[in-house]
């Protein structure tokens with residue numbers, strides 16, 4: 001039998017990775033588990049955790065429950081039932097959770113939104129009156145700003161369910177995160193990657209947050225799977241959320257591009273009535289010391305600009 005590698009604390013722990021039960025969550029967690037094993041040599045095990053956010057019996061009209069997808073996962077992490085939680089970073093509320101730290105942000109997958117359309121028509125080719133499925137206020141308001149002749153139809157459910165609604169003709173098209181489609185092997189369903197200026201992606205879309213208890217002696221070991229460039233981009237984008245004090249029903253997008261030491265951040269905010277809209281784009285040069293601070297400062301100033309001109 002092969003020897004179990006030892007952790008930084010010298011114990012022979014199997015790292016328990018808590019994951020939601022959806023196919024997307026399990027695939028993201030399994031990818032992260034494989035990366036942790038490869039980089040650190042520590043053995044891992046997946047533990048499925050049922051969360052409130054997965055409960056489709058709760059109507060869409062019910063009051064929003066901030067962080068429904070992540071709250072229960074965080075509870076079992078704090079309780080010590082699991083050692084690691086893997087979240088879609090865009091689902092994490094901006095407020096830090098006492099006792100927990102995001103120890104690593106692995107290399108990001110696709111950040112953009114994707115159009116999946118029944119007749120393989122692009123966004124510009126959809127006939128007037130086409131039904132486009134999305135329950136995201138950000139996607140809905142951006143779509144209507146670009147094409148006010150489209151009809152937005154709320155659709156919920158996991159990625160597979162939403163794709164099925166397109167195939168069955170309940171909607172003519174749907175907008176989903178490209179990252180989710182790719183992680184599920186559904187890349188071929190993508191009709192078009194949507195220009196990030198047309199629909200500015202959600203802050204941190206496509207990135208994962210690997211969360212552990214702050215006092216876990218293995219946190220520094222797992223932190224080795226961090227991708228520095230992704231972390232810089234996510235820091236800028238998430239700072240926009242903090243800056244505008246967004247909730248999960250705020251129509252806010254933030255998307256950054258890092259080229260060498262040049263970081264460009266674009267962001268988009270639509271007010272709750274869908275009337276006022278602000279779009280800001282700024283580029284800064286990063287210093288070589290701790291670029292994360294520069295990235296946050298950029299996010300902060302972009303947020304201020306967004307709030308200045310609603």
Ligand SMILES: NCc1[nH]cc(CCC(=O)O)c1CC(=O)O
Pocket residue numbers: 088089090091159175176177179180204205206207208
């Ligand atoms: N809102 C749910 C959610 N959270 C993360 C992803 C996709 C993966 C990601 O953005 O990292 C999705 C599905 C979607 O928006 O289509």
